[in-house]
Every structure is written in C-alpha cells, then in structure tokens.
Amino acid sequence: MSTDIIDRLAGIEPGSPLDGLRRRRPDAREHAQRGYLALFPQDTGGGTGEVSLVERYAVAAFVAGLHRDPASARHYDDLLSAHDPDLAAAVSAEVEAATATGPYGIYPEGPLAAESVPGPVHRVGDRAALGERLAAALEHAHLLVFRPREADPQALRALARAGWSTTGVVTLSQLVSFLTFQIRVVAGLRLLRTTQKGPRP
Amino acid sequence: MTAAPLAFTTDRLGWEPWVEPLAEAELTEAHREALVDRARAASPYFRLLARDPGILHARTKTDLDIFHNADGGLPRAERELAATATSRHNGCVFCASVHARFAEHYGRRPDDVRRLLDEGVGARQDQLWRAIVDASVALAATPPALTGDHLEALRAAGLDDLAISDALHAAAFFNWANRLMLSLGEPTAPEASVKE
Numbered sequence: 001m002s003t004d005i006i007d008r009l010a011g012i013e014p015g016s017p018l019d020g021l022r023r024r025r026p027d028a029r030e031h032a033q034r035g036y037l038a039l040f041p042q043d044t045g046g047g048t049g050e051v052s053l054v055e056r057y058a059v060a061a062f063v064a065g066l067h068r069d070p071a072s073a074r075h076y077d078d079l080l081s082a083h084d085p086d087l088a089a090a091v092s093a094e095v096e097a098a099t100a101t102g103p104y105g106i107y108p109e110g111p112l113a114a115e116s117v118p119g120p121v122h123r124v125g126d127r128a129a130l131g132e133r134l135a136a137a138l139e140h141a142h143l144l145v146f147r148p149r150e151a152d153p154q155a156l157r158a159l160a161r162a163g164w165s166t167t168g169v170v171t172l173s174q175l176v177s178f179l180t181f182q183i184r185v186v187a188g189l190r191l192l193r194t195t196q197k198g199p200r201p
Numbered sequence: 202m203t204a205a206p207l208a209f210t211t212d213r214l215g216w217e218p219w220v221e222p223l224a225e226a227e228l229t230e231a232h233r234e235a236l237v238d239r240a241r242a243a244s245p246y247f248r249l250l251a252r253d254p255g256i257l258h259a260r261t262k263t264d265l266d267i268f269h270n271a272d273g274g275l276p277r278a279e280r281e282l283a284a285t286a287t288s289r290h291n292g293c294v295f296c297a298s299v300h301a302r303f304a305e306h307y308g309r310r311p312d313d314v315r316r317l318l319d320e321g322v323g324a325r326q327d328q329l330w331r332a333i334v335d336a337s338v339a340l341a342a343t344p345p346a347l348t349g350d351h352l353e354a355l356r357a358a359g360l361d362d363l364a365i366s367d368a369l370h371a372a373a374f375f376n377w378a379n380r381l382m383l384s385l386g387e388p389t390a391p392e393a394s395v396k397e
Contacts, residue, residue: 035259149292
C-alpha cells in the first residue's frame with residue numbers, strides 16, 4: 001500500500017492508472033504529502049511550534065467531519081482518538097451539531113449583496129470539554145469551511161483573545177485551508193478512479 | 202489604502218493583511234527558501250504565511266506544479282478557468298481578479314471571463330468551459346458534490362483523464378488559496394502586490 005496519504009484515502013494502488021496519472025504531476029504529488037507531514041508531523045522531536053499536535057488533530061477531525069467524506073473523516077478521527085479519546089468524542093459531538101452545506105455567507109452592501117446566502121454560524125456547545133482555545137479554533141474552522149466570504153478582522157481578534165498568537169493563527173488557517181484542498185483532491189481522484197473507462201484504443 | 206472593491210473585477214488589486222506579517226529584515230534563510238520565489242519577500246501576504254515556513258513551502262510548490270506543469274493535460278487557460286470559477290463561487294474577489302486575468306491572457310476569451318465575473322458561475326459558456334465551471338462549483342461545495350455526471354461532461358467535452366485530474370486539482374487548490382486570502386486580510390484597489 002502507498003505511504004502517500006492522498007493515495008491511501010482515495011484508494012489508489014501503486015502501479016495503477018491513477019498512480020501513473022498522479023506521477024505526471026510529481027511536485028504536486030510530493031508537496032501535497034509534504035504539506036500533510038508539515039501540518040501533522042510524525043516525528044515531533046523538533047516540536048510543533050505554537051500549535052500542539054493534539055490541537056492539530058482535533059481541528060482536522062472537525063474539518064474532515066464537516067466534509068462528510070467517510071475515509072478522510074475516519075482518518076483524522078482515528079488520529080485524534082489515539083491521542084485523546086475524550087477529546088475525540090467532544091469533537092464528534094461538535095461535528096454533529098455543526099453540519100451544514102456550503103459555501104454560503106453574506107456579502108457586504110453593494111452589487112454582490114444580491115448573491116448573499118444566509119446560513120448558520122456555529123458556536124461550540126460544550127466549551128469546557130474543548131477548552132477556550134480549541135473552542136475558538138473550531139468556530140474559526142467552521143467559518144473558513146462554510147462561509148469564508150464572511151471572514152473579518154473580528155474573527156482573528158476572537159482567536160487572539162482565546163490565546164492564539166499570530167503565528168498560531170497562520171498555522172491554524174493553513175491547516176483548515178489545506179484540508180479543504182486535500183479532502184477535495186481525495187474525493188475527485190476517487191471518483192475518477194471508480195469511473196475510469198480504461199485505456200483508449 | 203483605498204476602499205476594498207465591492208464587485209468581481211479583472212483590475213489589479215492590492216491586498217492588506219489583518220495581522221502582522223514578518224518584516225523583511227526578520228526573514229531568515231529558511232523563510233526565504235519557503236517563499237520559493239525570493240521576489241515574494243516583497244509581498245505582505247507571503248511574509249505573513251512565512252510565519253509557518255513548512256506549509257508555505259509545500260503550498261507554493263503544489264501550486265506551481267498544478268498550474269505550470271506543461272507536460273500534457275489541461276491547457277493553462279482552462280486551469281485558470283477552474284481557479285477563477287472556484288474563487289467566484291467561494292467569494293474571493295482578490296483570487297478571482299488574478300486568475301481571471303490569467304484565464305483571459307492564456308485563453309484569449311475576455312468576454313467569456315467577463316461574463317463569469319459579472320454574472321457568476323451560472324453565466325452562459327461553451328461546452329468545455331461549462332463542464333469545467335460546473336465541476337469546479339460542485340467540488341467547492343461542502344460536502345463536495347462532484348458526481349460521475351460532472352466527469353462525463355468533462356469527457357464529452359474532449360478531456361482525457363490527465364486533463365480532468367488537472368481541472369480537479371486546480372479547483373481543489375483554490376479552495377485552499379481562497380480561504381487564506383479571504384481570512385487573513387482583504388483586497389484593496391488598485392495595485393497588484395501578490396499573486397494567489
């Protein structure tokens with residue numbers, strides 16, 4: 001089995017047509033994997049900067065859960081459960097409460113206002129189970145996943161109030177945004193694999 | 202700074218961060234390496250992302266291969282179309298402005314790009330552009346709503362699997378890029394300082 005996370009989640013076997021196709025874009029394949037390893041380091045000897053590994057897994061489990069892709073959701077839930085099963089249960093409960101269909105959001109007054117689509121703003125239910133820092137992170141993740149057009153400086157100030165440094169905010173934003181890419185590549189490649197017509201004559 | 206633009210445009214916009222980027226003088230060799238293109242040290246957007254150099258480096262190398270790798274697959278114009286359609290749908294005025302200009306430049310179809318920006322992702326397009334816009338929009342949904350019908354439409358428009366994979370990667374990548382540009386700062390008009 002491939003050690004590449006996108007291959008694993010999309011069910012791409014070494015030597016298969018989809019494997020060959022990914023290798024036509026070798027840098028994209030390699031650096032999507034390096035990005036994953038940068039955000040979720042397997043050897044944490046060098047530390048994980050301003051965001052702990054368990055915080056990274058908790059946000060990832062939440063984001064993957066919101067996308068309702070079973071393979072991706074299970075992968076990140078497993079990573080979190082292995083580190084902190086109680087926290088995994090709390091995050092699962094938040095996923096249940098936060099489910100929505102995006103993207104949506106309100107545009108500022110002006111020509112785009114007619115395209116505004118109102119939708120839910122998620123507020124964490126059990127803040128004690130998550131801690132204030134993680135509760136704020138999940139609320140921000142929900143904003144980024146479902147209504148990125150509504151992002152504003154207040155959202156970043158809420159993170160700062162909950163203890164997030166500017167560098168921590170960059171890492172958190174990258175983690176959520178990267179996952180919205182990874183999960184879509186996985187979904188797209190899996191669909192391409194299962195609908196492939198085989199070699200052309 | 203001038204007021205943020207209210208509508209989608211192909212104008213050259215600026216972008217201002219809401220939180221403090223690293224100062225140019227603070228950039229270490231590791232930061233500069235993460236920028237990949239060292240000229241990006243002038244950009245507040247990239248100096249902000251340089252606070253976490255590992256993921257910035259991966260982001261940039263992934264981006265460059267998805268859009269610039271010319272070994273077969275989807276023409277550059279249509280990769281830029283997928284980026285523009287995704288940005289239009291997610292609501293990223295800045296990203297859409299940059300990639301609409303690229304789509305215009307490489308595709309030489311300014312009226313079609315203009316209609317996508319002005320009227321949105323439902324605007325009339327020919328068969329190939331229709332299929333790419335629809336697949337990009339479906340993939341941008343949370344949860345993703347891409348189906349076999351979208352892939353069939355791409356095939357019917359003449360794309361092989363490598364080209365379809367390129368379209369899906371370009372669209373998927375802009376889900377990443379849109380969220381960074383939308384949530385860490387805002388566009389200003391005019392003046393281009395960064396590319397995303």
